[in-house]
Amino acid sequence: MSPSILVVLTSHAELADTGKKTGWYLSEFSHPHHVFASSSPPPKITVASPHGGAAPLDQSSVEAAKDDKISVEFLHRQSALWEATTPLSQILKEGIDGYDAVFFPGGHGPMFDLAKDQESQEIVKKFWEAGKVVSAVCHGPAALVNVKLSSGDYLLKGKKVTGFSNSEEDAVGLSEQMPFLLETRIKEVGAEFEKTEDWGERLVVDGKLITGQNPASAKAVGEAILKTI
Template identity: 45%
Template sequence: MVAQRHVLMVVTSHGEMPTGERTGIWLSEFAEPYEVFRASGFKITVASIKGGKAPIDPRSLTAEAEAKWAEAIRVLDDTVPIDAVSADGFDALFLPGGHGTMFDLPGSVKLQSLIRTLIESDRPVGAVCHGPAGLVDVRLSDGTHLVKGRRVTAFTNEEERAVKLDQAMPFLLEDRLRQAGAAFIPAEKWADHVEVDGKLVTGQNPQSGESAARKLAELVASA
């Protein structure tokens, strides 16, 4: 009998932009992958940078979304602090997006360590939209950037400017990934677009969350 697969989802704890505008997780980018993993029969642990209740971007929290994803919202009320998490026992890691990720995922040394450990032990890592902010500062044991030479995608400069938040971000994600040596592959804005390079799966935008999660689930199931 095959043991139940276990996926770690890591979300932002950052709920406010420098402008004072509320931010956090973009709900669909968490909820759609959560439902994919649940339907795949995976055990799911949800962690955040600080633990506790994770902030949801109010722009993504419509009445329809609240009704559709009530279970996913409930799970976000009580997340595990990332410092309490070990890579042991996890078959994959997934980073949902939301503008909050840009402020606290890149600086998390623990997150970098978890990602490095999973990738170097041939376990898949996925991220969608702004979730790849958690990849930009990850270095492998030999000191090279995780994304160097890898095909990746993420929320593009064009998309950031389209939502008029490029000036509110600490950096532009596409630029930072390119600077780290990634082979960044953009599609048309708002297109459902996923890149898979080995065990690294990245999705471009909110439209790509379910597709990215399905690709990650396929890698987990085939391991």
């Protein structure tokens, strides 16, 4: 029987008050999806978002991936995945028993909605307490930082975690526009933050918690998800 992966995308399209658009980051979904689709048997993929419907794709990530064959092909062939996502409320209603892993791609959008979305947090809690894989890349771990378990402890407390670093946020000039800094918040909830140089590949696997630092880490996260499930 094929494994099943729940991918959760942001519904947030506005980059603070800059007048610019944001959303989810193309290569952070396209490369894990390519890993999934290339496996045998390929896992079933369900894509959800807080609001359901079309999940906003960060157009700057499309430009950044214009020479990336995997991302370009994904953009043109797989748009149905993000143009009609399932609302998180429906995922909660139907239950998570049929899934083996949840995965949060990044982009700046998750910093604004998934970081505080109660339904997203409940889904992550249920996955973790059921012994399922919880995974995220780049800004995707924003969806994990405020999740509390039944014990009252933060999910990330005492865990080894990575994500988009403060120095990388500074490098793209968006630290002042973020509602919080991801690296700082990960440390605040008691996790051990690990990172490599800016834009370098960094994968951190702590049991069934899988995180990647940045876009360059997305493929490794996909491979780790498959290996773990």
